[in-house]
Amino acid sequence: MSDDVQDGFVRVRLDLSYEGRDFSGWAKQPQGRRTVQGEIEAALRTVTRSTETYELTVAGRTDSGVHARGQVAHVDLPVELWAEHRDKLLRRLAGRLSHDVRVWKVEEAPSGFNARFSAIWRRYAYRVTDNPGGVDPLLRGHVLWHDWALDMDAMNEAATALIGEHDFAAYCKKREGATTIRTLQVLRWERRDDGILEATVKADAFCHNMVRSLVGAMLFVGDGHRPVDWPGKVLAAGVRDSAVHVVRPHGLTLEEVGYPEDALLAARSKEARNKRSLPGSVGCC
Structure with a gap:
C-alpha cells in the first residue's frame, strides 16, 4: 500500500486535543453517537463549504471516555480548497468546534507522512x-x-x-x-x-x-x-x-505521538504495515 497522495490533493496534518467524556470514542459511529472524528470532519466540511466529507486518519483511535492532549491526524484535501482556506482554517475551526475538542495546528504534511502508520x-x-x-x-x-x-x-x-x-x-x-x-x-x-x-x-x-x-x-x-x-x-x-x-x-x-525525521516517514509507514511475529514463532501473526 502506497502513501502517495492522489493527484490534485494535498495531505494536511492536524494536531489536536479533546476531553473524551462526552464522546463515543474517536471513530465514527452509527448516527446519533457523538465522536471526535465525526465532529472534526463535519466542522471541516462546514468551514470549507464543501459538499463532500474528507475523511481523517488518526495516529491512535481512542475509546469512549479517553482524553487526548497530543493526538495527530491527517486529511487529504483538494489543492484548490487547501489554497483557498489554509490561512484561515485554524481560526474557523476554533469557531465551529465544540469547546471539548480543539485543533491546534494545521499544516501541509511532508512527503510520506501518514498519521497512523508513520508513527514510531x-x-x-x-x-x-x-x-x-x-x-x-x-x-x-x-x-x-x-x-x-x-x-x-x-x-x-x-x-x-x-x-x-x-x-x-x-x-x-x-x-x-x-x-x-x-x-x-x-x-x-x-x-x-x-x-x-x-x-x-x-x-x-x-x-x-x-x-x-x-x-x-x-x-x-x-x-x-x-x-x-x-x-x-x-x-x-x-x-x-x-x-x-x-x-x-x-x-x-x-x-x-512520535514520528521519525521526514526522510524516514515513508519507510516507517511501509514497515508498520508488515504483520509481526516474535522470534522463533511460526506464522506471521
Missing part, C-alpha cells in the same frame, strides 16, 4: 489517586479513585517483566486478523507532589484495551491483592485472566 511511538498517561478522601472534584474527569493504598515501588517492580517486545494477548481485547505483538518501551509510575500516581505508558503501538488492562494489573499489585510477579506470569500465559480488570477510561490521556 505513542505515549499515554494514566492518573490514579489512593487518597482515602477520594478525587479532587476539579480533577474527577481525569483521575481514577482507587480505594486502597498503593505501593508505587511494587508496581514499578512488576512493570519490568512487561517491558520489551511481547505478545500482549493477555492484556488486549482480541480483534480478528490483528496481531497483539507490541513493543512496550516504557511503563513507569511516579507519585506527583499532589499525591496523584501517574503511569507513563509508551509503545510503538497499542492493541485494544492494552493500556487500561496493564494499569488494572498494576493496581492489583500495588494494593497487595497480587504478588509482584503476577503481571509477568499473566503475560507469559498469553490468555486473558479474569482478574485483569480494564480500568475506567477517564483516567487515560493520549499525551504525545
